[in-house]
Amino acid sequence: MTSASTQDQPDTGTSEAGAPDETSRAQDEEFLYRDESRHQAGAQLTTGTMARRLPALVLRSLKMAWQVDRGATAGLLACQIGTGVLAALGLLAVTGSITALISSGDITERLWEAAPQLAVVAAATGLRALLGITVTWLTGRLRPVLARAAELTMIEAALGAELAANNKPGYNDFYDIADRGAQVTPDLVDEAQDVLAATATLAAGATVLAVLHPVLLPLLLLACLPQAAAYVRAARVVYLAGLETSGRRRMLHKLRWHMAYMESSEEMRACLAGPFLTARYRRLAASVNAAERKAANTGAWMGLAGAVAGGVAAAAVWAALLWLLASGRMSLAAGGGAVFALQTATGSVRGIINGGARLVRTGWYVQDWQNFLDNAHGQAMTASRGTKMLSAPPERFEVRDVTYRYDGAPKDSLSGVSLQVRRGEIIALVGENGSGKSTLSRLICGLLLPTAGEVAWDHVATAEMDPWEAWKHVALVPQKYTYLPLSMRDNITFGQGDTADAAVLAACEASGATDMLPHLRSGLDTLLTSEWFGGQQLSGGQWQRVVLTRAFHRQAALLVMDEPTAALDARAEHRIFTGLRDLAKDRAILLITHRLANVAIADKIIVLDQGRIVQEGSYEELTREPGLFRSLWELQQRTTGEAA
Numbered sequence: 001m002t003s004a005s006t007q008d009q010p011d012t013g014t015s016e017a018g019a020p021d022e023t024s025r026a027q028d029e030e031f032l033y034r035d036e037s038r039h040q041a042g043a044q045l046t047t048g049t050m051a052r053r054l055p056a057l058v059l060r061s062l063k064m065a066w067q068v069d070r071g072a073t074a075g076l077l078a079c080q081i082g083t084g085v086l087a088a089l090g091l092l093a094v095t096g097s098i099t100a101l102i103s104s105g106d107i108t109e110r111l112w113e114a115a116p117q118l119a120v121v122a123a124a125t126g127l128r129a130l131l132g133i134t135v136t137w138l139t140g141r142l143r144p145v146l147a148r149a150a151e152l153t154m155i156e157a158a159l160g161a162e163l164a165a166n167n168k169p170g171y172n173d174f175y176d177i178a179d180r181g182a183q184v185t186p187d188l189v190d191e192a193q194d195v196l197a198a199t200a201t202l203a204a205g206a207t208v209l210a211v212l213h214p215v216l217l218p219l220l221l222l223a224c225l226p227q228a229a230a231y232v233r234a235a236r237v238v239y240l241a242g243l244e245t246s247g248r249r250r251m252l253h254k255l256r257w258h259m260a261y262m263e264s265s266e267e268m269r270a271c272l273a274g275p276f277l278t279a280r281y282r283r284l285a286a287s288v289n290a291a292e293r294k295a296a297n298t299g300a301w302m303g304l305a306g307a308v309a310g311g312v313a314a315a316a317v318w319a320a321l322l323w324l325l326a327s328g329r330m331s332l333a334a335g336g337g338a339v340f341a342l343q344t345a346t347g348s349v350r351g352i353i354n355g356g357a358r359l360v361r362t363g364w365y366v367q368d369w370q371n372f373l374d375n376a377h378g379q380a381m382t383a384s385r386g387t388k389m390l391s392a393p394p395e396r397f398e399v400r401d402v403t404y405r406y407d408g409a410p411k412d413s414l415s416g417v418s419l420q421v422r423r424g425e426i427i428a429l430v431g432e433n434g435s436g437k438s439t440l441s442r443l444i445c446g447l448l449l450p451t452a453g454e455v456a457w458d459h460v461a462t463a464e465m466d467p468w469e470a471w472k473h474v475a476l477v478p479q480k481y482t483y484l485p486l487s488m489r490d491n492i493t494f495g496q497g498d499t500a501d502a503a504v505l506a507a508c509e510a511s512g513a514t515d516m517l518p519h520l521r522s523g524l525d526t527l528l529t530s531e532w533f534g535g536q537q538l539s540g541g542q543w544q545r546v547v548l549t550r551a552f553h554r555q556a557a558l559l560v561m562d563e564p565t566a567a568l569d570a571r572a573e574h575r576i577f578t579g580l581r582d583l584a585k586d587r588a589i590l591l592i593t594h595r596l597a598n599v600a601i602a603d604k605i606i607v608l609d610q611g612r613i614v615q616e617g618s619y620e621e622l623t624r625e626p627g628l629f630r631s632l633w634e635l636q637q638r639t640t641g642e643a644a
């Protein structure tokens, strides 16, 4: 979809390309970051479906609220019931006192008759205000805990799902949308309570109206229907606009992050990426703004239509009341009470409509959260794998005729691959970019399950094992490793194994990370980032040493290292490779590297090309026989020779 002009011209957004070019760029980008599947899913979500699902969603949120803070949840429910009862009492007392005051007879007697009811009104109003304050306090206490709990449920579900599920296209959009659902979970509880409170007040008003005249209540409810429909439709438009722009909004968030945070700050400046990206930010922001403005306008028109319909309908109800009075079907005294009851009931119905529309909209968001959870649970490792435990750390890791294709990928990343590695052995995987080395390492670790074939540890298939138990035997140095803003000790141990100095320092010694310690302010307890006060920033190679220490500290039976020394200096790299044989004594090691001279240490080298094994043998054999390994190795030799 990228137009030729987009590629040829500097994309600063201020070029002389003119308006049509800008428009086509904006369209290209809109297409690039679209989120079609979510939008389609949203379009199918009707108000009726949501109305049916709402009780379950509200109950789910209430249950979660109950789990995180029983006191606050029970208090809130009690306050809402209390508010409803007080509203009913107050309303009955007001209508009673109005009826008494405007009935015929001596004014003093009428005042005395109305006095107790007026006292009830005053007490009910005061108590309701008190309950209102309590609700605000309890809601403030519950909201953040509930949102955090909803977030945690998502994180746990995401961590419990197959890695393959996270690799699916659109996963991040799905996660982002669900995250918004998690944030508004407390709103669902609030709004459900508002609707309940308004319903309780309406019940009081309705009782009075029904007593005064049976036609008033159905008339009032009928009159509110068009307004309710308009409000819910307006809420749906806003919700759908949010879904439609989710991919673009996520891109905006990414751009902000890259432009403002430290990690990308060098390239932003030296590559002059700033103007290019800010121009893209502006265009994307403009397209998101336009979509949101359109939704706001449509929503406003719908709201207006609803309000007009509501006004006309309210006028009809008042006209009906006047007709009842004029035709003598209702007494003047009863009419006074009816006016007040009608006023209150109309207010309550408006509260129900507003709250109900908000509730439905929040329901859609929370449904996104629920969908994410359902999907993650549907792809949970507990569902797709067995529960077999290994009685001892495995001795042999075997890949048997394995094929793997990523979800949505046009072709297999691995086909018919077989190999094995035992404890005490070092197997090297080599091959050009994209040949399938990292994919194979994920399969042998049991992170991915084969599309066909089998990966087995001591004859137990990874698909049959309890993955959490299995990974206790794995140490992984991935190609893209994680820098966490934790202390050095926590970054190494992740709270597992022996976290005491001696064990951590022994692992540091093996990786060469000990050299860094004298420069760290608090040794192993230094925070490894300068994003927070008191923390210290490490260099790329220093981080790689920390990640290697993490792997060595695990003392696992299988050690997988994907480009483990790419960022290390010559001395540090030498140290790792000379120490590898020692580490292999009680470990099976799978080593992936492009530095072919380093694989001389391996017992066996496996050469991958386009997902297939094309060669295997020792370093001596492969450097002698013609083939892919030798041609790559010769190229490297030539480059280093020429450089020398």
Ligand SMILES: Nc1ncnc2c1ncn2[C@@H]1O[C@H](COP(=O)(O)OP(=O)(O)OP(=O)(O)O)[C@@H](O)[C@H]1O
Pocket (backbone or CB within 6 Å): 167, 406, 407, 409, 413, 431, 432, 433, 434, 435, 436, 437, 438, 439, 440, 479
């Ligand atoms: N998460 C993923 N989703 C879809 N396809 C993927 C994913 N990861 C890798 N691939 C594809 O699988 C193939 C093998 O990738 P892999 O990362 O295993 O190669 P590699 O040999 O480790 O490459 P490199 O030397 O560049 O690290 C590539 O074509 C790649 O595009």
